[in-house]
Amino acid sequence: MRVMRTFLLLFAGLAAALGFAAPAGAARVKDIGAFQGLRANQLTGYGLVVGLAGTGDDSLEYATQGMKGVAARFGLTLPAGLNPALKNAAAVMVTAELPPFAKPGQRLDITVSALGKAKSIRGGTLLMAPLIGADGQIYAMAQGSVAVGGLGVEGNDGSKLTINIPSAGRIPNGATVERAVDAGFATAPELVFNLAEADLTTAQRVAAAINLNLGAIARATDAVSIAIQAEPGAETRATLMSRIENLDVDPADAPARVIVNARTGTVVINGAVQISPAAVSHGKLTVSVKESPRVVQPEAFSRGRTETEESSDIQVREEANPMFRFAPGASLSEIVKAVNAIGAAPSDLVAILEALKQAGALKAELVIL
Template sequence: MRPNALSIPRSASARHLPAVALLAATVLMAAVMPAHALRVKEVASVQGVRTNQLTGYGLVVGLDGTGDQATQVPFTTQSLANYLQQMGITVPASAQSRMQPKNVAAVIVTAQLPAFAQPGQTIDINVSSMGNAKSLRGGTLIMTPLRGADGDIYALAQGNVVVGGAGASANGSKVQINQLSGGRIPAGGQVERAVATGLQQGDTVTLNLNSVDFSTAQLVVQAINGRLGDGLAQAIDGRTIEVAAPAAPSDRVAFIARIEELALTVPTPAAKVVINSRTGSIVLNQAVTLGACAVAHGSLSIVISTTPVISQPGAFSGGQTVVTQQSEISVAQTPSALVQLPASPQLTDVVRALNTLGANPQDLISILQAIKSAGALNAELEII
């Protein structure tokens, strides 16, 4: 590994260096990025070892009058009638229209089936109301089949719903903490069918990197071939790596375990700025650098003031008192000076330079986009 120029302290002796030497050191600091050690299991996963999404439709019963309103959610009444029919109780069609099951709510049930899950194992269940139920607190989910993408049943769900919120209402007043229309059933699902995996099939095991990076793919190949044998691994592309594996199941599991524990010195990822346009959040990774630029950002505010004006008619005129609105509109623009931002080769310098603008996160999003368009922001902008 090359010596890291970032280890040069800004001591008193460094301040006496010529300006040209300091500029060269700054360019070298920006070019040489620190690396960090990771294991293979933290940058890649074994192909085929994955979870599967399950979903189902069910009913939550035992609610204290906080269930669905039958007049607005007719499928709840229909589902309840179908369930009763399966239990041997027939409800006439004329009576179904008069049912008011305020203690029942129609819900969507979701779960994740872990890799290698076997029949009899339990999984956690998420329950979400799909009608107008006020709360699922205190309810019980009756047996609900959970299906996969192929339509087959892989698990059954049932149990008491745990709701993390609370609320109360009376005489038009209402108070609520957290969400009441969704809950969770810990270990409420039971696996009924296992999902076959191709881990033991073929002569190779495929590793998939978490993100496309040719440098990381080459480092994984070098680590495997250097520690376990030359020629075992080869990179197919920037994400896929094929590794020759033993045929015996126990040997293959031990072989994969050894691969996952191999240490890597992964280089710093590509410079990226992630912007959440909905919340105004901005995240910069350590590779972001900033070139010298000048920024001026002003704010325009429009204020509308409305004053009620009462028009009173004369005495005995027979007129009526009229209330009118008088509005005043004023426009103010805050002056802003041109701020010069120096070149910033480190993340701390970039943050310090952006803080000098004194802009809020929403304004900072526009500033970063403008700096990127000007070619002074050495990073990729990603808006989520």
């Protein structure tokens, strides 16, 4: 409870210091959205990590097939029916993110994850593996030494010690881009800017800022997208997009919202939340059962036996928390003070907020995670 009170006091202090009730400050257009088509693309590949210290896949079938394929690439044909021991190799999946405008020859960071039962890929080397996009085309080639932050140790008696995840690692600059992705912005009929969060007011303000500074070329088509007329050509449009990204806009105030994580008891209330007149009383009922068994001895020279007699003491206690009242239009700081006054635990705070919402006094969206 003391931790909860400290959290609420700090939250109230931050609310007062940052001025939640004040309108949102100006933000650059590039910080509230992005142009359509300028996005990252996910790449995935399959490969083999070799050079392991006996922590590989052993006789995993697709690792065996992969090793035979690698050997065949160099003109080495393994005898039929021979399955190579793969304790020093592991089948892995390789993933990477191809950023927009990435050009052939640029380097990418990659993540390497064991596919089978390899205990660790620490100290291994990834053999050349193609990375494929959603369209089935090869966009990069990956290879290099795997850096693993985890560690796994096993004793002869079966005891194990594992730190982090030794079956996954990264290779900084481990892939080379082989094919560029056409973003399509140079030939599209018009440029489209998409907001990160849908808001009709913000969309209108972005369009108005563009029209004020660059002429009547923008219109808000919905709560997310702003369509912008632009001359065709990559160079011309890149210049226009750069100017648009650096314009200042006042985003609309966020809608009133209360976020509740029911698993951890975390509650976040934004500054737009208002409370209608309401009275709240919250109490706790505590039931305690105390067992005090005692030993009963038989009388002297009797044929009785020593027995244990159970003795239970049941007590019921209800905390008398006073009722508190929210005045009309109560602000964030007033909500925090009231809840802090009764020393509500996180679970109790969730119950109070849900009750206020059901009573129609909480004028905000209640999101339960």
